[in-house]
Amino acid sequence: MQENIRQDKIVGSRRFSNYFWSLFLTIGGLSFLLAGLSSFFKINLLPFANPTELVFIPQGIVMMFYGALSLSLSLYISATIFWDIxxxxxxxxxxxxxxxxxxxxxxxxxxxxxxxxxxxxxxxxxxxxxxxxxxxxxxxxxxxxxxxxxxxxxxxxxxxxxxxxxxxxxxxxxxxxxxxx
Known part of the structure; x- marks a missing residue:
């Protein structure tokens, strides 16, 4: 019976590269978002840098945009991992x-x-x-x-x-x- 049926498994989104990129984009996105917020509130939210010296317009807004974009992409990749697309x-x-x-x-x-x-x-x-x-x-x-x-x-x-x-x-x-x- 087994010699008449062959089944090949296919790995979906649950690959190491997707886990890596999801984590990398989350960390980077949070860092950029916190840097933009730090420049707006003039409170240092990052322990390894001092983004309070950034001018909020245009630098802080751009940092927040990149942070939100990175977090959105990370959320999408995480969803594909969760659903195993x-x-x-x-x-x-x-x-x-x-x-x-x-x-x-x-x-x-x-x-x-x-x-x-x-x-x-x-x-x-x-x-x-x-x-x-x-x-x-x-x-x-x-x-x-x-x-x-x-x-x-x-x-x-x-x-x-x-x-x-x-x-x-x-x-x-x-x-x-x-x-x-």
Whole structure:
């Protein structure tokens, strides 16, 4: 039975990088906000600096704006971590002749994202590798109607050898050809 069903877990927003950026933006945002408030009230609210000497207009207002912006971005990242946006699994089921792609989205009526495809509608497994400033290394489910469904999560790029190994194992499991996109 297990040789006919394969399930790959997908990590969502609960990654180290998101925890890091959420903490970094919270600390930075609070510091900027307190610096702006210190310049307005002329009371030192920061133990490691003396922002009371800043002129409130324009420096204090700009500091408060950057602080509020940073805290807002930190709150957004924290919410995606809490809801674990993007997590889920890919299930390849030879018994039911289906491929299921399940992901979590934002809360609401479409929180659970479920895509199902028949194994007969799949043409191949594709790999796309692009280098540069924004490197992408992705495995795709290539359908006969020319759609390409990404199977790998959005994250730090996998090593090329690891990506090729995963794609080859999946193509072998589904008895499909492997192609370079």
């Amino acid at each position: 993007g997590s889920g699994y890919n299930e390849y089921n030879k018994l039911e002749n289906l491929v299921k792609i399940v992901r979590k989205g934002f809360p609401g009526k479409n929180r659970e994202i479920l895509l199902t495809y028949s194994l007969t509608s799949i043409k191949s497994i594709g790999i796309k590798i692009s280098e540069g400033l924004n490197p992408q290394r992705t495995i795709y489910l290539c359908l006969k109607d020319e759609r390409k469904i990404p199977l790998t999560p959005v994250q730090q790029p996998n090593s090329i050898s690891n990506l090729e190994k995963q794609a080859a194992e999946l193509a072998k499991f589904l008895d499909l050809k492997l192609e370079n996109l």
